[in-house]
Amino acid sequence: MKRLSILIAVLAMALGAIAQSHIERPKLVVGIVVDQMRWDYLYYYYEDYGPDGIKRLLSEGYSCENNMINYVPTVTAIGHSSIYTGSVPYFTGIAGNSFMIDGKSVSSCEDESVYGVGTDSKAGQRSPRNLKATTIGDELKQALDFQCKVYGVAIKDRAAILPAGHSADAAFWWDSEVGHFVTSSYYMDRLPQWVERFNRKYYTEPKHDLNTSNDGVTFTFRMAEAIIDNEKLGRGKYTDMLAVSVSSTDAIGHTYGTRGRENYEVYMRLDKELAHFFKELDKHVGKGNYLLFLSADHGAAHNPNFMNEHGQPAGGWDASAARKAMNRAIEQECGVAGAIKAIYDCRIYLDHNKIDSVGADVDDVKRVALRVLANDKDLVVAADYENLDQAAIPEFLKQRIINGYCRGRSGDLVVVANPGYLTFKVKDSYKGTSHGAWNPYDSHIPLVLMGWHVPHGATVKPTHIVDLAPTICSMLHIQMPNACVGEPITLDVSHF
Numbered sequence: 001m002k003r004l005s006i007l008i009a010v011l012a013m014a015l016g017a018i019a020q021s022h023i024e025r026p027k028l029v030v031g032i033v034v035d036q037m038r039w040d041y042l043y044y045y046y047e048d049y050g051p052d053g054i055k056r057l058l059s060e061g062y063s064c065e066n067n068m069i070n071y072v073p074t075v076t077a078i079g080h081s082s083i084y085t086g087s088v089p090y091f092t093g094i095a096g097n098s099f100m101i102d103g104k105s106v107s108s109c110e111d112e113s114v115y116g117v118g119t120d121s122k123a124g125q126r127s128p129r130n131l132k133a134t135t136i137g138d139e140l141k142q143a144l145d146f147q148c149k150v151y152g153v154a155i156k157d158r159a160a161i162l163p164a165g166h167s168a169d170a171a172f173w174w175d176s177e178v179g180h181f182v183t184s185s186y187y188m189d190r191l192p193q194w195v196e197r198f199n200r201k202y203y204t205e206p207k208h209d210l211n212t213s214n215d216g217v218t219f220t221f222r223m224a225e226a227i228i229d230n231e232k233l234g235r236g237k238y239t240d241m242l243a244v245s246v247s248s249t250d251a252i253g254h255t256y257g258t259r260g261r262e263n264y265e266v267y268m269r270l271d272k273e274l275a276h277f278f279k280e281l282d283k284h285v286g287k288g289n290y291l292l293f294l295s296a297d298h299g300a301a302h303n304p305n306f307m308n309e310h311g312q313p314a315g316g317w318d319a320s321a322a323r324k325a326m327n328r329a330i331e332q333e334c335g336v337a338g339a340i341k342a343i344y345d346c347r348i349y350l351d352h353n354k355i356d357s358v359g360a361d362v363d364d365v366k367r368v369a370l371r372v373l374a375n376d377k378d379l380v381v382a383a384d385y386e387n388l389d390q391a392a393i394p395e396f397l398k399q400r401i402i403n404g405y406c407r408g409r410s411g412d413l414v415v416v417a418n419p420g421y422l423t424f425k426v427k428d429s430y431k432g433t434s435h436g437a438w439n440p441y442d443s444h445i446p447l448v449l450m451g452w453h454v455p456h457g458a459t460v461k462p463t464h465i466v467d468l469a470p471t472i473c474s475m476l477h478i479q480m481p482n483a484c485v486g487e488p489i490t491l492d493v494s495h496f
Contacts, residue, residue: 027286029472031163031243031244032294033083035246035296036299037296040444042063052279053270059456061456062491070088071088071404072403073096075097078095078297081094084136085481086466086469089409094130099409103352114126114184116182118180123157123175127186128161135162135481137168139482143479150241151172152242153244154173155220169187172223181198181199194226212255216248220248246270248266249267292449293468298442300434301435302433303432304316316423316426334364335360336354339360385410420441447463459489471488474488
């Protein structure tokens with residue numbers, strides 16, 4: 001009997017050890033990126049939010065209140081790629097929404113080697129191939145021997161594709177040419193039947209701009225819920241992932257600015273849809289079984305006319321006029337006509353073919369351009385990307401410029417505009433806004449985690465956009481993405 005008792009005890013200990021050896025993971029990871037959501041929108045509209053959306057996120061979750069973007073330019077494609085790779089353009093290759101590759105302008109996810117599925121338009125020729133790094137989803141796939149499911153959805157193609165990563169089962173985005181969600185042959189040859197059914201129910205007339213409609217928020221979350229339901233996310237043996245991006249908030253902000261009825265209404269719609277989405281996750285996956293985060297790809301400046309009305313400095317750098325002035329000076333002094341090929345997001349691209357064709361020295365061209373820019377009162381500084389060590393720029397800003405630079409894709413020169421300045425001439429009638437700068441209005445973004453193994457709390461310790469990916473990967477006990485430069489965030493329960 002004594003020997004039997006000892007045997008039972010040993011077996012119990014062995015079974016306990018086996019049970020403890022199991023790696024705990026949530027059933028589903030959900031990422032939500034709200035395009036152009038300034039950090040202060042968590043609180044600016046707080047009194048009008050309902051109890052089950054953003055208020056639930058803050059009351060149950062963990063908020064990093066001092067979360068900053070650590071590169072420039074602060075734009076959509078870079079933001080989405082940096083959140084999910086934990087990296088910066090220097091390594092990811094995503095240098096902007098549009099940039100140059102071998103002298104040709106491309107959009108971030110443009111891929112002529114694929115064709116649209118659900119559309120015949122060029123909007124379907126998209127893939128993640130311009131992204132040089134892996135994402136959270138890619139690493140999850142690797143860790144689970146590609147047995148899990150990873151999906152991305154957004155109105156914008158880049159906001160669905162880049163977060164989902166290279167090994168995703170699918171990414172779905174909206175094509176206004178056909179008025180429904182589409183994908184590309186990178187993922188599949190035809191739309192699943194459930195997507196076709198969804199598209200018949202949620203459809204707009206071709207050319208309808210869903211981006212500037214609050215319905216874009218609703219359609220995005222309905223599609224996210226349809227993916228969870230039809231693909232059975234969070235209900236299998238392995239941890240699945242869904243990346244959701246809300247795009248309409250960006251287009252509405254660009255059109256109407258950061259204040260006023262339109263922006264208020266889209267955030268009220270967002271709050272309502274988040275509440276519905278959380279309840280669907282509770283129902284289909286189970287409260288406490290999913291790990292969710294909400295962040296943003298960038299913020300936005302207040303409208304310069306609005307700022308000026310209240311006696312605060314703001315304006316716009318006329319990039320078009322600056323380009324003409326640089327081209328005139330370069331032609332006169334270096335003999336090159338049209339040497340400035342393009343300006344994207346404060347990055348200036350030289351036409352190296354034209355410069356080489358007349359035998360001009362590219363360094364001479366740069367010096368002339370920089371001299372013209374040095375006299376521009378709307379700029380703080382202009383510099384040569386390859387010679388930043390010679391520029392009188394504060395170290396924190398210099399590092400952000402370096403982080404945002406990708407050789408061969410980011411151009412030759414970079415400019416920094418005055419605080420509160422947009423990168424185009426602002427007319428007196430202008431009501432919208434833009435983004436792209438290092439300043440807090442563009443770079444201070446929300447980061448709130450909720451759900452599986454997330455304590456309620458908040459911190460004002462500095463965190464960065466690149467810290468989210470290693471944090472999620474650490475919680476999942478998987479390797480961080482292969483170009484990750486961020487650090488995992490410690491979710492201590494102390495409040496500030």
